[in-house]
Amino acid sequence: MVSKPKAGAPASLPSGTLEEQVFVALLRTADQLQWRATEMLKRHGLSPTQYNALRILRGAGPEGLACSEVGQRMINRDPDVTRLLDRLQRRGLIRRSREQQDRRVIKTRITPAGLDLLKSLNREVMEFHRQLLGHMGEDRLENLMRLLEVVREKS
Numbered sequence: 090m091v092s093k094p095k096a097g098a099p100a101s102l103p104s105g106t107l108e109e110q111v112f113v114a115l116l117r118t119a120d121q122l123q124w125r126a127t128e129m130l131k132r133h134g135l136s137p138t139q140y141n142a143l144r145i146l147r148g149a150g151p152e153g154l155a156c157s158e159v160g161q162r163m164i165n166r167d168p169d170v171t172r173l174l175d176r177l178q179r180r181g182l183i184r185r186s187r188e189q190q191d192r193r194v195i196k197t198r199i200t201p202a203g204l205d206l207l208k209s210l211n212r213e214v215m216e217f218h219r220q221l222l223g224h225m226g227e228d229r230l231e232n233l234m235r236l237l238e239v240v241r242e243k244s
Contacts, residue, residue, distance in 0.1 A: 115240075122221065129217050133210060138167055139177055143207055146183060146199040153198035182206060 105113075126137045135143075145162045146154065154162075160170040167173055174197055177183045182203035188194040199207075222230060 142173055143203050147207055153196035155194055
């Protein structure tokens with residue numbers, strides 16, 4: 090289904106293959122969702138990348154993770170995870186320490202302040218997701234999840 094152009098906007102016809110159209114639609118949707126997430130998290134002094142890193146470290150538990158492991162688990166690849174972690178450490182949301190067994194390894198752990206920040210965001214993030222996607226209903230959301238998994242299998 091081709092959307093109706095906005096008033097004053099030139100009409101554009103879909104071009105390219107169906108695969109290309111779907112690819113562009115996925116990128117546009119991801120960009121729109123990312124922009125909305127950025128705006129919501131900005132009020133709390135976080136970027137989506139910082140929020141993602143905090144969630145990863147919360148999931149790692151008290152053992153923490155090496156910087157490279159945080160980078161591997163990120164949704165969006167950040168070429169400078171070290172700088173990202175530096176900013177979170179300056180805010181007291183994470184801490185880093187050398188491991189006793191292997192002094193070359195520096196583990197990153199979320200602090201109580203980081204856990205408190207995530208906890209304070211839980212309800213707002215859940216409502217944010219509900220506002221953006223809840224209108225689709227459970228069956229459509231589950232179907233979309235399956236379709237996106239199939240796309241990622243081939244990437």
